[in-house]
Amino acid sequence: VIGDDVYTRSDLSAISAEDCYLLLAGSSVGRLGVVVDGYPTIVPVNYGMDGHVVVIRTRPGTKLSHADHAKVTFQVDEVDHRNHTGWSVLMRGFGRMLSPADDREVATSTWGAGAVPWAPGANEFWLRISPDELTGRRITTADDPDWRLGTAAYM
């Protein structure tokens, strides 16, 4: 699943797909990317993992509906502002809302991803993001003087 890597640069350190999944499994807040009105809209969300699938619980009527049957991204990062180090993982994937037509197995493993509803009811929706590509990179002051100065795009 490592393809054209938006983060790879010669002086930056790429993260393997395996390690990317470990980093995804170790966090609970990330950012969904979904194209709305032509804009690459970025929305912070809580999430869980169902294997290699990202699971996000949502409600009807939100912008998350634009993620259904669409190219989406999911991004998680951690930045140490003091030491100017960090990492970022980006999944490119396909978004799909869990629907009543889905197998019970899919539904069960989706609910099992940690997306336990606070108030169970008909107005609970789950978005699943299946990975097309997963890339990541680490940044350290040692190999990225631009970052240390706090002025450059880190890609």
Next chain:
Amino acid sequence: VIGDDVYTRSDLSAISAEDCYLLLAGSSVGRLGVVVDGYPTIVPVNYGMDGHVVVIRTRPGTKLSHADHAKVTFQVDEVDHRNHTGWSVLMRGFGRMLSPADDREVATSTWGAGAVPWAPGANEFWLRISPDELTGRRITTADDPDWRLGTAAYM
């Protein structure tokens, strides 16, 4: 510049445009959203502000080139994982690379935004994002029980 707010929900608290700009001015790391191959690609970047314009320094040949003359977004958030509170600001805007055809004034104010190059030279590029819309929201445990459980999309 407050329009259709992706973050507004009745039980969440919207941030005024003025306060959004204050939050943007107070940070130095955000995320650029740019559509690449149909995916809403999210890239962490350092940035500076030139008035209401976001300034990002970059290099040729990166995915940032897709942001030139395109609808882009810029997002900054701060999440307190311990207390489950935070805020997020999202700018929808138009991206444009600074070019030799630009006025000296525009170039000077772009460079003055804090994007001082580490190694000055011909391979330094600046991306300017002019706001079309700016929205933001705060989340607190008090008004968002979903967030407290750490399971729901926070929009």
